[in-house]
Amino acid sequence: MPVQENLDAQRQAYGEPLSEIFGRLRAAFGLNQAGLAGVLGLSAPMLSQLNSGQRVKIGNPAVLQRVQALSELADQLAEGTVQQQDVASRLEEIRTSSGQFTRSTSTALGASGDDAVVAGMRNLLRAVASGAELSRAAARLEADHPDLAEVLRLYGTGPAGPAAAHFARHRSLF
Amino acid sequence: MGDVFAGRYELVDPLGEGGVGTVWRAWDRRRSRYCAVKVLRQVDAASLLRFIREQSLRLEHPHVLAPTGWAGEDDKVLFAMPMVRGGSVATLVGDFGPLPVRLAAVLLDQLLSALESIHSEGVVHRDVKPANLLLDATGTGRPHLWLGDFGIAAGIDEPRLTQGPYALGTPGYLAPEVRRQGWHPDPRADLYSAGMSALEMLTGAPPEDDVDVAEALAAAPRADPVPEALVEIVAALAEPSLRARIGVAEDARGRLAESGLLAAASSDDDDGFGEVEFFDHIPPLPEGWTPEGPATGPAESGPTRSAAPPLVPSPQNGPPTGGTGVGPAAPPPTRHQGTPHSPWTPGPQPQTPAPRARSSKLTATALAMMLTGLLMLLLMLLLLA
Numbered sequence: 001m002p003v004q005e006n007l008d009a010q011r012q013a014y015g016e017p018l019s020e021i022f023g024r025l026r027a028a029f030g031l032n033q034a035g036l037a038g039v040l041g042l043s044a045p046m047l048s049q050l051n052s053g054q055r056v057k058i059g060n061p062a063v064l065q066r067v068q069a070l071s072e073l074a075d076q077l078a079e080g081t082v083q084q085q086d087v088a089s090r091l092e093e094i095r096t097s098s099g100q101f102t103r104s105t106s107t108a109l110g111a112s113g114d115d116a117v118v119a120g121m122r123n124l125l126r127a128v129a130s131g132a133e134l135s136r137a138a139a140r141l142e143a144d145h146p147d148l149a150e151v152l153r154l155y156g157t158g159p160a161g162p163a164a165a166h167f168a169r170h171r172s173l174f
Numbered sequence: 175m176g177d178v179f180a181g182r183y184e185l186v187d188p189l190g191e192g193g194v195g196t197v198w199r200a201w202d203r204r205r206s207r208y209c210a211v212k213v214l215r216q217v218d219a220a221s222l223l224r225f226i227r228e229q230s231l232r233l234e235h236p237h238v239l240a241p242t243g244w245a246g247e248d249d250k251v252l253f254a255m256p257m258v259r260g261g262s263v264a265t266l267v268g269d270f271g272p273l274p275v276r277l278a279a280v281l282l283d284q285l286l287s288a289l290e291s292i293h294s295e296g297v298v299h300r301d302v303k304p305a306n307l308l309l310d311a312t313g314t315g316r317p318h319l320w321l322g323d324f325g326i327a328a329g330i331d332e333p334r335l336t337q338g339p340y341a342l343g344t345p346g347y348l349a350p351e352v353r354r355q356g357w358h359p360d361p362r363a364d365l366y367s368a369g370m371s372a373l374e375m376l377t378g379a380p381p382e383d384d385v386d387v388a389e390a391l392a393a394a395p396r397a398d399p400v401p402e403a404l405v406e407i408v409a410a411l412a413e414p415s416l417r418a419r420i421g422v423a424e425d426a427r428g429r430l431a432e433s434g435l436l437a438a439a440s441s442d443d444d445d446g447f448g449e450v451e452f453f454d455h456i457p458p459l460p461e462g463w464t465p466e467g468p469a470t471g472p473a474e475s476g477p478t479r480s481a482a483p484p485l486v487p488s489p490q491n492g493p494p495t496g497g498t499g500v501g502p503a504a505p506p507p508t509r510h511q512g513t514p515h516s517p518w519t520p521g522p523q524p525q526t527p528a529p530r531a532r533s534s535k536l537t538a539t540a541l542a543m544m545l546t547g548l549l550m551l552l553l554m555l556l557l558l559a
Contacts, residue, residue: 043268045454059269061378
């Protein structure tokens with residue numbers, strides 16, 4: 001088995017051997033081999049063959065797209081533009097993306113756009129006020145302006161999930 | 175040790191999620207061999223039970239993987255099937271993307287031959303899709319497909335067998351007349367699903383409802399174009415209109431044969447299957463298990479594995495043929511005798527062909543098991559005589 005040749009071919013096709021890419025992705029998301037195979041939509045034996053250089057290429061273009069999406073997500077996680085608590089839902093999104101260009105690209109764009117806006121709002125609120133301040137402000141608004149109070153609480157003090165859900169519920173209004 | 179079901183089937187490890195319930199590897203104490211089992215709730219099992227009672231004895235076919243036995247316990251029913259090691263057409267497409275033309279044609283032909291057989295016995299499968307098309311672990315050899323998961327199969331003469339007006343089956347593969355009107359068991363719905371399965375093999379992606387077959391094939395991310403003849407056959411199977419659809423599996427097989435796509439290429443080193451390889455997808459046995467069954471001797475932890483007497487399940491309302499009905503021995507299907515590469519095990523992968531069609535699907539992982547199989551065969555022949 002010309003493993004070395006295959007690893008060189010992988011380097012040529014993907015910039016580095018797939019074992020390095022897969023290893024980085026597993027470390028970034030705390031996945032074991034089977035977990036990574038599941039997200040990518042590859043069988044465990046196929047992932048193993050690609051990893052060890054017994055096979056050169058990822059034959060399924062949809063899988064290649066998922067590798068790219070995972071790499072981007074890993075970068076975003078490292079930069080802090082994606083929060084740890086959002087990772088599970090993003091992984092699920094990538095796992096279920098069909099790989100058909102129209103479908104996957106449109107959902108991916110829509111979702112990541114929303115996430116960026118939600119993250120921006122959360123960061124802004126936290127930059128101008130502490131969590132305690134935001135809680136007090138929300139309490140004072142509660143009686144007369146409950147919707148605004150909810151925005152302050154959800155985006156200013158809560159986790160990302162409910163904030164993203166709130167954003168998704170309202171985005172059709174603008 | 176694992177859970178024991180009905181005193182007979184000892185659950186070893188989960189192999190994967192099925193449409194309903196989990197598929198497990200199990201040790202069949204009575205026959206001393208491994209098999210795949212699925213445990214269903216009684217309510218989900220009704221259709222399959224009826225199917226086994228009425229059909230499985232007749233469904234001996236090299237591409238039909240019907241349950242070989244069942245056992246009941248409390249409100250659960252366990253179905254046993256031979257273990258097929260090579261994953262499914264769905265995992266194959268996941269691994270390799272759009273399949274080479276000849277491979278897709280051969281797989282479609284094998285599927286159609288399974289459908290031809292069950293339809294001639296008056297059975298409609300109703301959930302034909304790539305995930306239910308299982309494969310032998312034939313390595314780089316010729317593929318061998320098994321139509322499996324008869325969980326919602328129905329007799330053609332039994333209208334509206336399962337609950338409700340709602341369509342069963344899986345979106346994307348489900349014929350439009352079924353989605354609109356609910357199931358009147360009709361073999362032509364299986365042919366539609368077969369066409370959609372072939373479409374997935376050729377495009378590398380699950381079909382969407384009401385997809386235009388020719389357009390989808392033209393847009394598929396594949397290196398080689400799909401020959402017009404195959405486009406026409408797939409489109410005539412996945413044809414929304416019942417009147418325009420190919421009506422019987424045999425016709426589609428005839429057209430495939432005429433197209434010449436099933437024949438191997440002239441050159442010896444190109445079988446038309448490209449780089450596709452049929453891996454062994456069954457993981458090695460977990461600790462405490464040997465190819466001959468549960469490891470004997472002192473267990474390192476937990477209770478000692480006592481050899482419980484093999485109990486015969488006494489199912490209420492059981493089929494008269496007993497819970498383990500298997501027909502007489504069929505000639506063994508042709509099998510690839512090579513040594514497929516298995517990344518699971520460093521050693522050579524045992525591919526010992528067992529003497530019977532059904533047994534050959536099992537984990538004949540050692541000579542001892544082969545001998546056991548032979549014994550069982552003799553025993554069964556005696557019983558059946």
